Amino acid sequence: MGRAPCCDKTVVKKGPWSPEEDAMLKSYIEKHGTGNNWIALPHKIGIKRCGKSCRLRWLNYLRPNLKHGSFTDEEDYIICSLYITIGSRWSIIASQLPGRTDNDIKNYWNTRLKKKLLSKQGKAIHQQLSLRLEPETTSKRSSFSQNQILMFHDENAKPPLHQTLHNQMVDPSITSFAMEEKRMVPVLESFSWEQNKVWLDIDHDAASSSYHHHASPHLNSMTTSSSSICTNSPLQMSHYTINDNDHGDQEMFFMAGxxxxxxxxxxxxxxxxxxxFEFRGTETLNNNCLGHEINSFIDCPLKDN
DNA sequence: AACCGACTCAACCGCCTGCCT
DNA sequence: TAGGCAGGCGGTTGAGTCGGT
Known part of the structure; x- marks a missing residue:
């Protein structure tokens, strides 16, 4: 048996809200609050709407201090940074942008920002990828790289200013990242986290070199060589070195890692x-891997507020 | 002016989580 | 402890708008 619906679908009105409904909802909530019960609210107000619909209308449109205009460059950057970090957790992203709703940000990302990034940087991305790929490995990797990963590295994409988002300064070198069809993944030098501080350096050449990163509190068998120290945290870093026989899987492992x-x-x-958090670590080559020095997660000191 | 495809965004749907009993 | 329920959330939809032909 499925769960009971929150309201009688045959009775409630659907579709766009009328100005009268908006006025009734707004007036009631401003006087009485939501009463912590959205389901009961429409009955109290006397409108034929689902409680969830009322909640959505209030949060996304009627509540005070909402911004409805276009997004600024700074907001663009914040959205991108957080998307890279946490993925499509729109409510968390919205919490960092006063006056913006999760729905707004989600729509903005899906309809404009994603395309904006792709069109602006696509050429540089492909050019850079081809430069990075070694001749003998290009043929093996190009299909994956060009169809599924896009590398962003654009000096002009640096953040417009050093964060009103964060209490502390964000490393302005956060300029490139890889992006799968649906999800961005950090590949680059640095990455920071609001409030709870995390700085993380990843080798700039990671996307085309012969290893991938994996972080886990529970190290697993993927790790063939690793050494890392993570202070203030049980989290450990491990690196996976890939030898010549591993080419077929390395990109997949890299992305998954x-x-x-x-x-x-x-x-x-x-x-x-x-x-x-503080991540430190170095990797040394083992005898079988390709000729890349692996040296990432090195000395990423926490910056003070 | 009419048509049509692309785009935008408000609103809905349904799943997940956490609280309450 | 388990079940029911409301709130919260992300994904999706579709009506309205815009721009090109």
Whole structure:
């Protein structure tokens, strides 16, 4: 048996709200508040709407101090940064942009910002990718890289200013990242986290080099060589070195590793209420891997507020 | 002026989470 | 502890608008 509907669908009105309905809802909430019961609200007000619909209308349109204009460059940057960090958690992103709703940001991202980034940087991305890829490996990787990953590295895309978002300064070198069809993944030098501080450096050449990152509180068998120290946190970093026989899987592992990294960082922050992280680590080559020096997550000191 | 495809965004849907009993 | 319920959330839809032909 499915769950009971929150309201009688045959009775409630759907579709766009009329000015009269808006006025009634707004007036009632301003006088009496929501009473912590959206389901009962429409009955009290006397409008034929679902409680959820009232909630949505209030939060997205009627409540005070909402911004309805176009997004600024700074807001663009904040949205991008947070999307890279936490993915499509729109309510969390919205909490960093006063006056913006999660619905607004979601729509803005899906309809404009994503395309804006793609069109603005696509050429540089492809050019850079082709430069980075080694001749002998280009043929093996180009299909994956060009169809599924886009590398962003654009000096002009630096943040317009050093964060009103964060209490502390954000490293302005956050300028590039990879993006899957649906989700962005950090590939780059730095990444920071509001309030709960995280600075994380990732080798700039990660996307085309022969390893991937994996972060997990529970190191697993993927790790063939690793050494890392993470202070103030049980979270550990590991790097996976890939030898010549691993080409077929390396990109997949790379992307999965980064996704794990950001997911687990996020969980770590939220679940354990972490306020400080510090990542240090170096990797040395093992005998079988390609000729890349792996040297990431090195000395990413926390910056003071 | 009419048509049509692309785009925008308000609103809905349904799942998940957490609270209450 | 389990079940029911409301709130919260992200994904999706579709009506309205815009711009090109």
């Amino acid at each position: 980064l996704e794990n990294l950001q997911d687990e960082l996020f969980d770590e922050i939220i679940n354990n209420n972490k306020t400080e």
